Amino acid sequence: MLPERQERALHTRRALLHSAARLFDRHGYARAKLNDISAGAGVSPGALHFHFANKAAVAAAVETAGADILWSAGRIACRANKDALQALTDMSQAFVRLLRWDVVARAGFRLGTDTDTPRARTQALDQEWHTCVERLLAWAARNNELSRDVDLVPVTCAVLTATTGIGLQITGSAEQRAQNALTAFWQVFLPGLATPEVAARLEPAGRTTVVADAVAVSRYACAQAPAAEPAP
Template identity: 40%
Template structure:
């Protein structure tokens, strides 16, 4: 293994250790000595990569952002309509938040504002939903009388609620939970001609290919029957 490969592996281990610790005890109580110990490296090795705890937290956020951006781009490149993409991106993000501690810790750190990274995950999520709802309207996929602004507000409140509730019970992010949410939402938002073509359980192949799957995590479950 080259020196560069060892450095990359150490940095990844530190980010993983920090994410685990931030989730377990929060940002403020987390100590650099525990982060380095969790990664199996010395305190000096940690400081070679990161100046301080804020720099470690920023790296966790950046790694989470990269994973979520990649997933969103993958979902949006699929050959499906905007409403199905709304469903699929929600299922994809829920899976990642449930199983990937770096994504989960990075999202929570960002929402709590402990470090300034210039990225606002919730605003980006709202922007994503707004763009998809706009496209759905242009495709004629929304039911008559549905307000785009109100729909985005409702989706934002619902999906943010799932993320917050999952901090004490990760079943809120299960595919079953999200499917139930979309079964009800689609009856309200989708036009009659579109409804029959939308799968509230999400598109298996899109979710599988869009999610960043850590080695220790199970693959996304198939859609519930």
């Protein structure tokens, strides 16, 4: 158990990250203000500067937190599946839910694609997701799960476009629409991607328990997810 002082400091840092994520998600990096971040966390500007040197450091921490969520979810999906393509399907379903429900994951992704304000990036979440998809497809190739002559470069692009587009563009409370759209993508895509034997046992909607466990790594998702701030 952490000493009380450390526990308070950890709580403050988490509150600052969540506040910053909400503002980066809503306004973008350039328009988000440090004073608004500290106010949203219910702490003083001095408390913010105790944890972060500047706004770039706050943004880097949000991206890192989002990437940690992604990789934790990915490990769960990989360990639960012997088929790499099912792991990819499950992970994509979890990723779309995380983009919809978790403001830290969503803000981390958007910060990585924000080119309006050049800044140093240590762990851009869009690149982390790209790497995750590439690794799972390479695993599928090693497992001989893919149809002959599949070109992994356009396949990777298609998966990235579908998952991030569905996760970010279907707004409001349309969670079921997002899930249905991604499931429809996999229903069309998997039969041409996988060998017939592998395709016959894949679940385009994702394995329910695996997806739920993967999403559960998020501090702001899970049972409280519908109450989280929706994507604008």
